[in-house]
Amino acid sequence: MTSARNRELLALVPVAALLTAGFAAVFSQENEQLGNLSLIYGAYFLALCLATHIFLRIRLPDADPYLFPLMATLTAFGLVMIYRIDEGLARDQANWFVLGLVLFALTIQFLRDYEVLERYRYTIAIGGLLVLLAPRLPGIGQQVNGAYLGVKIGPLAFQPAEFTKLAIVVFLASYLREHREVLIVGARRVLGVTLPPLKHFGPMLVVWGASMFMLVFIRDLGSSLMFFAAFLALLYVATGRFSFVVIGMAMFLVGAWFFASTVPHVHERIDIWLHPYEDPQDSGYQILNSIFAQADGGLFGKGFGEALITVPGGGPLLPAAQTDMIYALIVNEVGLFGAVGVVLVYMLIAARGFKVALLAGDGFSKLLATGLTAVFVIQAFVIIGGVTRVIPLTGVTLPFISYGGSSIVANFVLLALLLLVSDRARREAAEPAGRTPALGATA
Amino acid sequence: MNRQIVKLFAFVMVLFGVLIGFTSWWSVFDAEALKEKNANKRPLLEQQQIPRGRILAADGTVIAKSVAKGKGAEKRYVRRYPEGSLFGHPIGYSFVQFGDSEFEQFHNEELVGEGSEFSSIADELLGHAQEGNDIVTSIDSDAQRLALAELQEAGYGAVVALEPSTGAVKVMVSNAPYDPNRVPDNFSKLTNNNIERPLYDRASQGQYPPGSTFKVVTAAAGLDSGAITPETAIDAPGSLEVEGTPLENDFGQDFFGTTLDTALTNSVNTWFGQLGQQLGNDTLFEYMERFGFNAKPAIDLPEEEVSASGVFDEDGDLLRAKDPVDLARLAIGQERLLATPLQMAQVAAAVANGGTLMKPQIWKREVDPDGRVVETMDPSVYSEAVSEETAAELTTAMEGVVNEGTGTNAAIPGVPVAGKTGTAETPGNLACGGGENENQAWFIGFAPADDPQIAIAASVECTEQFGGDIAAPIFRDVAEAILNGEE
Numbered sequence: 042m043t044s045a046r047n048r049e050l051l052a053l054v055p056v057a058a059l060l061t062a063g064f065a066a067v068f069s070q071e072n073e074q075l076g077n078l079s080l081i082y083g084a085y086f087l088a089l090c091l092a093t094h095i096f097l098r099i100r101l102p103d104a105d106p107y108l109f110p111l112m113a114t115l116t117a118f119g120l121v122m123i124y125r126i127d128e129g130l131a132r133d134q135a136n137w138f139v140l141g142l143v144l145f146a147l148t149i150q151f152l153r154d155y156e157v158l159e160r161y162r163y164t165i166a167i168g169g170l171l172v173l174l175a176p177r178l179p180g181i182g183q184q185v186n187g188a189y190l191g192v193k194i195g196p197l198a199f200q201p202a203e204f205t206k207l208a209i210v211v212f213l214a215s216y217l218r219e220h221r222e223v224l225i226v227g228a229r230r231v232l233g234v235t236l237p238p239l240k241h242f243g244p245m246l247v248v249w250g251a252s253m254f255m256l257v258f259i260r261d262l263g264s265s266l267m268f269f270a271a272f273l274a275l276l277y278v279a280t281g282r283f284s285f286v287v288i289g290m291a292m293f294l295v296g297a298w299f300f301a302s303t304v305p306h307v308h309e310r311i312d313i314w315l316h317p318y319e320d321p322q323d324s325g326y327q328i329l330n331s332i333f334a335q336a337d338g339g340l341f342g343k344g345f346g347e348a349l350i351t352v353p354g355g356g357p358l359l360p361a362a363q364t365d366m367i368y369a370l371i372v373n374e375v376g377l378f379g380a381v382g383v384v385l386v387y388m389l390i391a392a393r394g395f396k397v398a399l400l401a402g403d404g405f406s407k408l409l410a411t412g413l414t415a416v417f418v419i420q421a422f423v424i425i426g427g428v429t430r431v432i433p434l435t436g437v438t439l440p441f442i443s444y445g446g447s448s449i450v451a452n453f454v455l456l457a458l459l460l461l462v463s464d465r466a467r468r469e470a471a472e473p474a475g476r477t478p479a480l481g482a483t484a
Numbered sequence: 485m486n487r488q489i490v491k492l493f494a495f496v497m498v499l500f501g502v503l504i505g506f507t508s509w510w511s512v513f514d515a516e517a518l519k520e521k522n523a524n525k526r527p528l529l530e531q532q533q534i535p536r537g538r539i540l541a542a543d544g545t546v547i548a549k550s551v552a553k554g555k556g557a558e559k560r561y562v563r564r565y566p567e568g569s570l571f572g573h574p575i576g577y578s579f580v581q582f583g584d585s586e587f588e589q590f591h592n593e594e595l596v597g598e599g600s601e602f603s604s605i606a607d608e609l610l611g612h613a614q615e616g617n618d619i620v621t622s623i624d625s626d627a628q629r630l631a632l633a634e635l636q637e638a639g640y641g642a643v644v645a646l647e648p649s650t651g652a653v654k655v656m657v658s659n660a661p662y663d664p665n666r667v668p669d670n671f672s673k674l675t676n677n678n679i680e681r682p683l684y685d686r687a688s689q690g691q692y693p694p695g696s697t698f699k700v701v702t703a704a705a706g707l708d709s710g711a712i713t714p715e716t717a718i719d720a721p722g723s724l725e726v727e728g729t730p731l732e733n734d735f736g737q738d739f740f741g742t743t744l745d746t747a748l749t750n751s752v753n754t755w756f757g758q759l760g761q762q763l764g765n766d767t768l769f770e771y772m773e774r775f776g777f778n779a780k781p782a783i784d785l786p787e788e789e790v791s792a793s794g795v796f797d798e799d800g801d802l803l804r805a806k807d808p809v810d811l812a813r814l815a816i817g818q819e820r821l822l823a824t825p826l827q828m829a830q831v832a833a834a835v836a837n838g839g840t841l842m843k844p845q846i847w848k849r850e851v852d853p854d855g856r857v858v859e860t861m862d863p864s865v866y867s868e869a870v871s872e873e874t875a876a877e878l879t880t881a882m883e884g885v886v887n888e889g890t891g892t893n894a895a896i897p898g899v900p901v902a903g904k905t906g907t908a909e910t911p912g913n914l915a916c917g918g919g920e921n922e923n924q925a926w927f928i929g930f931a932p933a934d935d936p937q938i939a940i941a942a943s944v945e946c947t948e949q950f951g952g953d954i955a956a957p958i959f960r961d962v963a964e965a966i967l968n969g970e971e
Contacts, residue, residue, distance in 0.1 A: 278488040321523030335510040336518035377511045395493040429506035
């Protein structure tokens, strides 16, 4: 199935062109004249992508041909945006991109038989949750805007939530693969509502508890929302019971409502979302300026490097432009058209990711691909939705675009797992029938 | 499970659809409303990135210019006023944090280059940076300098000089002046200075009792309505009982069988008082309105920063012809009549221009960054105040004032001058510190009387001197400077 890889190679060409053009645009804006540096950056990026492509040709010849180019598109676009904000940040981001590719390759190299993950599901789940606590540990924990999101050990800083999302998806995919039958069969109808059997639902409640715990202890509304939404998506796909989703959503809302009224940080976030104009200079400043930046962009945007990020001679006009607010900056600089383009890329990734899940032969692969895709697109939704005031603004990164090492690296591992599932699924689908279809393929 | 996966995918598509919907709402559909929000600093910051056009005096002196600060996206322009306080009025200031005023505010669109909708869209598509147009004013910088210097000697007040045939503003000064460059650092100090009120343009906003200068309007109404001719003789006793209080001439002098020339030359109160009573409310108000009273002046300054002239009640509302007024005292510029120096300059200009009042305009032409003239001020008529004949008769009478009456200090050697003095007593005026001997001293007039090139009103607050002594010399010097400058 080398045609898949040929298509991948072809798809990488526009990515490199996009990056080169983007850098060229930023350069011409800042340096009046065009240096050849933009071409050099474009060439480096293309070389890295080619190397990855060749690696995929050898290791995963049958994997989905579009996922990698789509994610490379986002990375390229993110690099240009970050470069436009700050050259130094872009250099960091480029290094993390390389590190991300390395981890991507290592994952593919050593996790070819990704079923081993199933064996360690509890270890992975507990590890993922424990690492979440790290930001609260004295000495290494960091508090940003009232939320405990980061860990800093010496020069190394990372956000555990980015890795925990992978752990939780792996755990849920494995657990649900095993228990989905009993969850479906054991369900009881009480007062016309289908309830899951309590015995098997226990571990599921743990996920709810973990989400609530994150809300209170880490105060990370964004990750909490993201994890729980991914959980509901997996629960729905595994059981086909929409009532479970409704019950889960109700539980989350009740919990969130309870904590929103007791935990000041969460309460404030929701308050700002509902009434941003009440304190436009302070608490409402970020979301309002996000919206003002978008209004400033209009249909076509101001062009790369043309938007205002800081008040001349003053503070930030668009706070956290390189991380949380990067989508607002995108709308500002490339307009509604550019932003819709970015959203379309996420939609295409969703399409390809769920396609992988559809093709996958066994239950674990199906649920794993679904979970990975779901958590990825939900993360994009949570931050873009926050920036556009669809939901309260929370601090999660825009996958592959926002500045942030943990985010880039974790998402490349996510991509690697998705491609691993895809490679096997597509190979099995192409092979003549003979092997027995794996469990759950007919559900 | 595949069915659920497809449904989940559909749900995700709906979610992303919502994102696109919200992005469209903020970036396109609601964008204009968001730009209007007070919390939104972007429009101001962006205006700061546009090199605002220069403002120039008629001789090319740079009144206002923009200088660049910072680089790249941080680059912004800040307004500089090289001549300091000389043109603080009427040009005003423009600073992002403190807003703008006067001429800078009125001509903002041209100065930031938003003149034509089409060219700005084309520029945006072509990636041209927006750039403002220059505006050349008709202000005579030498005369402006002289007027301010003399006014600063004399006291708080204002001088306005108009070109009668076009309405072009040649001089517009207000004392106390202010330096627009100092606005950013001293904003609250300048706004809270209630004694000098430096930000207040006395020329266009200051409302003062015009005193005897208003007799020109009364005379114009009398002549033009046919109520009198230059030969009509009126008996004007030294004192006349009006509405219970005596109206008196200076030194109680009697003027029996007097015609207009003598009455104006000697500023005979009882003569004009009787003429006013004879004219009645309707006629007098109609002529006031023809000269520009009872309305904001049609000058290129923001409406909030110019004052109307007329008779005001206790609430500051303008009285109309139907309202009861003391006609005799109104006719000599008393009653509750208040006029701006700009308004009184318009009275002189209308007489000088054969009875036709032109709209006063400060700007002369708009020039784009490439030096092409975009637009030139097209003089337009405000009103046909009086007939040419009436204007000629008034001119003769006003020449008498300067030749042998109260206004001899306004005479310019070798140039016939027409004018009228005014001295309104303002005892107990708190603005003057509440003294009992303070006057509002005026002189309005034009020169040369046989071929008027310039019409001027000079007004001095809180002085113990008379209009003929303190305002007339300012008129003379400014008129001379302008006439000499044009040779």
